[in-house]
Amino acid sequence: MRLELQEVSIRHGAIAAVLGVSLTVESGTVAAILGANGAGKSTIMRGIAGLVPLHAGRILIDGRAIENLPTEQRIRDGIALSPEGRRLFPEMSVHDNLVCGAYLRRDQTGVRADLDKVYALFPRLAERRNSLGRNLSGGEQQMAAIGRAVMARPRLLLLDEPSLGLAPAVIHVMANAIRRIAATGVTVLLVEQNSHLALSLSKTGHVLESGRLVRSAPAAELLADADLKRAYLGDDPLALESLAASPPPV
Amino acid sequence: MFQQFLVVAGLSSATYMLIALGFTLIFGIMRVVNFAHGEFLLIGAYAVFVAQHQFGLDYLVALPLAALVAGGIGVVAERALFRRFTGDETGGMIVGLALAIAIKGAVTILFGVDSQPIARPFSGSIEVAGAFIPRDQLFAAGVALVMVALIWWLLNHSRLGLAMRAVAQAPEVARLQGITPWKTYPVAFGIGCALAGLAGALVAPIYGAEPNMGEAALMKAFIIVVLGGLGSIPGALVASCLLATIDSGISILFNATIAALVSFAAVILVLLVRPAGLLGRS
Numbered sequence: 246m247r248l249e250l251q252e253v254s255i256r257h258g259a260i261a262a263v264l265g266v267s268l269t270v271e272s273g274t275v276a277a278i279l280g281a282n283g284a285g286k287s288t289i290m291r292g293i294a295g296l297v298p299l300h301a302g303r304i305l306i307d308g309r310a311i312e313n314l315p316t317e318q319r320i321r322d323g324i325a326l327s328p329e330g331r332r333l334f335p336e337m338s339v340h341d342n343l344v345c346g347a348y349l350r351r352d353q354t355g356v357r358a359d360l361d362k363v364y365a366l367f368p369r370l371a372e373r374r375n376s377l378g379r380n381l382s383g384g385e386q387q388m389a390a391i392g393r394a395v396m397a398r399p400r401l402l403l404l405d406e407p408s409l410g411l412a413p414a415v416i417h418v419m420a421n422a423i424r425r426i427a428a429t430g431v432t433v434l435l436v437e438q439n440s441h442l443a444l445s446l447s448k449t450g451h452v453l454e455s456g457r458l459v460r461s462a463p464a465a466e467l468l469a470d471a472d473l474k475r476a477y478l479g480d481d482p483l484a485l486e487s488l489a490a491s492p493p494p495v
Numbered sequence: 496m497f498q499q500f501l502v503v504a505g506l507s508s509a510t511y512m513l514i515a516l517g518f519t520l521i522f523g524i525m526r527v528v529n530f531a532h533g534e535f536l537l538i539g540a541y542a543v544f545v546a547q548h549q550f551g552l553d554y555l556v557a558l559p560l561a562a563l564v565a566g567g568i569g570v571v572a573e574r575a576l577f578r579r580f581t582g583d584e585t586g587g588m589i590v591g592l593a594l595a596i597a598i599k600g601a602v603t604i605l606f607g608v609d610s611q612p613i614a615r616p617f618s619g620s621i622e623v624a625g626a627f628i629p630r631d632q633l634f635a636a637g638v639a640l641v642m643v644a645l646i647w648w649l650l651n652h653s654r655l656g657l658a659m660r661a662v663a664q665a666p667e668v669a670r671l672q673g674i675t676p677w678k679t680y681p682v683a684f685g686i687g688c689a690l691a692g693l694a695g696a697l698v699a700p701i702y703g704a705e706p707n708m709g710e711a712a713l714m715k716a717f718i719i720v721v722l723g724g725l726g727s728i729p730g731a732l733v734a735s736c737l738l739a740t741i742d743s744g745i746s747i748l749f750n751a752t753i754a755a756l757v758s759f760a761a762v763i764l765v766l767l768v769r770p771a772g773l774l775g776r777s
Contacts, residue, residue, distance in 0.1 A: 296667060316670040334664040341657065341660075345672045348657065
């Protein structure tokens with residue numbers, strides 16, 4: 246599914262959270278929106294899913310405007326969002342959380358097959374399938390949140406901060422899972438503070454600063470651009486690493 | 496006497512569960528404290544009365560009809576009144592209170608203040624281990640338990656139940672799964688009111704139908720959900736048994752007034768020690 250944002254602006258009361266953002270994600274590709282905390286990344290995701298109204302602009306999927314549709318209809322049209330902070334149903338088992346993702350689907354055999362696929366993708370979830378959402382670790386919650394979004398069999402998958410707060414080993418699991426999901430042909434839009442991770446998964450990167458899009462380029466080009474990290478991606482782990490590696494000031 | 500106490504406690508537990516289940520279901524899903532819950536019980540009782548006396552229907556036919564009538568009025572009340580107070584707990588309470596007064600007033604105008612007799616579907620009692628179990632109460636408790644089990648199944652093993660749990664736990668995330676809270680609310684409210692109506696229809700042959708029965712029922716529901724934890728279904732079931740035990744035990748040993756006193760003292764105690772209720776989460 247092709248996603249196109251045209252001059253999208255979103256306000257929180259009097260504050261402009263997103264200002265005139267235009268970008269396109271080609272069908273079957275992975276794109277990343279990068280930026281520091283508070284740059285408006287999550288707000289864009291919520292805008293695409295219809296959880297916040299647009300102040301101005303249009304959102305098109307496969308050329309069709311969806312900005313006036315309610316969230317439920319956008320889900321029906323093939324969009325799924327793994328939201329910031331995972332947001333699992335706390336009193337539901339992992340199994341029920343995943344089944345909830347397939348709420349709109351009527352093909353019970355397909356749902357069962359996809360459940361098995363999610364458990365194969367995240368074996369840890371299979372072990373914890375009867376645990377309540379609130380009892381999972383951060384990494385398990387993230388797996389379940391992505392799994393739940395995948396269970397909808399979306400054509401556009403929105404992943405909001407899938408690596409936030411996770412241990413490096415778990416981030417590695419997550420990255421591999423996202424690669425495998427993307428390989429099935431679903432269009433993926435990724436929001437990340439961890440720009441190195443996001444760019445390594447993506448074809449295109451979009452850099453957001455204070456609600457404005459300041460740069461869109463192929464991921465490889467952005468990865469090679471050291472200035473970019475310093476300029477816009479405040480708490481980039483690689484930048485921190487290089488900082489730690491440099492000799493301390495005397 | 497101990498056997499008789501067990502019988503009374505067991506029979507009241509089942510009815511209490513039915514009343515409290517609807518009340519806590521509505522709160523859990525919509526965050527509405529339905530102060531008109533007792534009046535839906537009233538509607539169920541008078542529906543049986545009307546079905547028997549106006550239409551000459553058998554009690555066993557009138558029983559499901561009464562639940563449907565209460566459920567139907569519940570759906571209308573949700574769409575017309577409670578919908579605009581979703582998430583506004585104070586507003587919902589005030590609307591519920593107003594609706595309760597309106598329903599009770601309407602019933603009083605239509606049927607008067609006197610208790611209306613309902614023909615008993617069963618009579619006599621059976622004797623088990625030295626205790627007498629009235630057949631009509633046994634039937635009421637049996638139907639109540641079956642309904643509680645059905646609702647449990649509905650919530651945990653059906654698509655509708657999944658949607659209701661999702662909306663109860665995180666309405667916005669439910670929308671992200673394609674679940675429309677606005678469609679789930681009237682269904683949940685209707686089910687809660689139907690349960691109250693059924694409870695009213697079940698107790699009507701035992702106590703008759705009279706305009707004040709709603710208040711007593713609301714008080715029971717209120718005590719139970721505060722004890723068990725607002726919105727917690729297991730909490731409501733456990734607290735139903737607890738209240739039934741306190742009620743029947745103290746009623747047998749002393750009298751009903753002291754039983755009411757003790758149950759409210761228990762509520763105050765729980766609120767002081769465990770504000771979220773026995774099985775509730777704050």
